[in-house]
Amino acid sequence: MTRVRFAQQLDALNDATVILGEQAATAVRQAIQAFTLFDTALAARVVDEDLGINRMEHQILDSAALLLTLQAPVASDLRRILGVSRVASDFERIADHARDIARATLRLAAPPSVGSQGDLDLLISQASVMLRDGLRCYAENDPILARAVCKVDDGVDQAYAALFRDLLGLMVEDSTTIARATYTMFVAHDIERIADHITNxxxxxxYVTTGETVELN
Amino acid sequence: MISLAQLSGAQETPSSDSKAMFVDSLHAYYGSKHAIKNVTLKIMPNAVTAIIGPSGCGKSTLLRCLNRLHEVIPGAYVKGHVLLEGEDIYAPSADPVLVRRRVGMVFQRPNPFPTMSIQDNVTAGIRLTGRKRSKELAAIVEESLRDAALWDEVKDRLKSPATSLSGGQQQRLCIARAMAVQPEVILMDEPCSALDPIATLKVEELIADLRKNYTIVIVTHNMQQAARVSDRTAFMMVDMEDRTGTLVEEGETKVIFSHPKDKRTEDYVTGRFG
Incomplete structure (x- = not known):
């Protein structure tokens, strides 16, 4: 090993990205919890903490640009740094969706329960599996798990479509549900987008582990 | 404007194999020392092929085998074949002087003839091979210096000594001298290692332009240079079992520097050994 310092810098960059991913996942869990339990204090905290996640993403992108400039990496090193840049942006977007879920909670005047709880629960549970395994496949450089993660996204899309239909029907039947159902729809959309970012x-x-560019969404 | 397709390295396929070289099962020796073994390599026409690898792996030896300069060293010889446009340059009937005319060489240190003027340096090779009228020589001087991206800098002082030029200019003069005899292939042995960064970039730009008309093989220690200027890259290293230089992998430069097939290539280009 001749580039010891560079290897350490790469590891540090990677570790920071994993931490960013964990923070984004925590934000998602807390935001969904705040929404389903109508916990406005927790929702407010998720909104506040998003700034820190944005700052962390910027630090990671700056460090990645610096390593690209100063170390002129190639092959797997280059793919690793390009991967960090892409993944950091995806994690930051995931945290943004968590913040949006939290904001929707804060805008609700009453608990969001509007029926269709089964579909919402299914959407949440599938997206949670993707989030957990997506983080793991990144932290462990596991392309096999990565492919498995993408397969779950189809289930998320189906659950989202089913929930969407149910909520529309609900709003047509009972106009008093429109406000709550609409916010639930926004939240469901955020969750569906989070799953898309996990697919990315x-x-x-x-790409990082094999050099292969794939489209699994 | 460069298109995205060009940026990603999509190249026009050469129409024929003229100016192509084919190295077939080549071994090179310095007396009893086996320097490189069993190299088989196609050198694509009108493309830049970079040879990279750690010191002592036989890069320069391989290069010098491509125009029969290797055998000039006492005791040095080769086994195997090197084809230029399908003809073996090591065939008994092949004339090494003619081979070197068709396959020119630019060396590590600029080596203009110190007692000659700029224009006489350019025409030195031509004047050796026969008389030409001064008008023709003047045209060749201009064309070669233009091709070497040096004309604008020296057109008003063609009779000045070549040694009055900067290092970078001297190296481009040597490239002009190599081109003046109209070779098909130009070999470059670390042509920028004695130059400053700006002169290096000028020579690199020149190499990219020369590809239109010549087949170029460049040996370089600078991997970023190989990545910048070449279409194809060959990676050599020493086989630790018998201490002989060997070709590990050859392929498109973008593949070698993004996802090489061989782990040893990956370790070398990422700086993990060498």
Whole structure:
């Protein structure tokens, strides 16, 4: 090993990106919890903490640009740094969606329960599996897990479509549900987008580990 | 404007194999020392092929085998074949002087003839091979110096000594001298290692332009230079078992520097050994 310092810098950059991913995942968990339990204090905290996540993403992108400039990396080193840049942006966007879920909670005047709880629960549970395994496949450089993660996204899309239909029907039947159902729809959309970003993360893991560019969404 | 397709390295396929070289099962020796073994390599026409690898792996030896300069060293010889446009340059009937005319060489240190003027340096090779009228020589001087991107800098002082030029200019003069005899292939042995960064970039730009008319093989220690200027890259290293230089992998430069097939290539280009 001749580039010891560079290897350490790469590891540090990677570790920071994993931490960013964990923070984004925590924000998502807390935002969904705040929404389903109508916990406005927790929602407010998720909104506040998003700034820190944005700052962390900027630091990671700056460090990645610096390593590209100063170390002129190639091959797997280059893919690793390109991967960090892409994944950091995806994690930051995931945290933004968590913040949006939290904001929707704060705008609700009453608890969001509007029926269709089964579909919402299914959407949340599938997206949570993707989030957990997406983070793991990135942290462990596991392209096989990455492919498995992307397969779950189809289930998320189906759950989202089913929930969407149910909420529309609900609003047509009972106009008093429109406000709550609309916010639930926004939240469901955010969750569906979070799953898409996890798919991006998994595709990046495949690129970083194999050099192959894939489209699994 | 460069298109995205060009940026990603999509190249026009050469129409024929003229100016192509084919190295076939080549071994090179310095007396009893086996320097490189069993190299088989196609050198694509009108493309830049970079040879990279750690010191002592046989890069320069391989390069010097491509125009029969290797055998000039006492005791040095080769086994195997090197084809230029399908003809073996090591065939008994092949004339090494003619081979070197068709396959020119630019060396590490600029080596203009110190007692000659700029224009006489350019025409030195031509004047050796026969008389030409001064008008023709003047045209060749201009064309070669233009091709070497040096004309504008020296057109008003063609009779000045070549040694009055800067290092970078001297190296481009040597490239002009190599081109004046109209070779098909130009070999470059670390042509920028004695130059400053700006002169290096000028020579690199020149190499990119020369590809239109010549097949170029460049040996370089600078991997970023190989990545910048070449279309294809060959990676050599020493086989630790028998201490002989060997070709590990050859392929498109973008592949070698993004996802090489061989782990040893990956370790070398990422700086993990060498």
């Amino acid at each position: 993360v998994a595709e990046t893991v495949i």
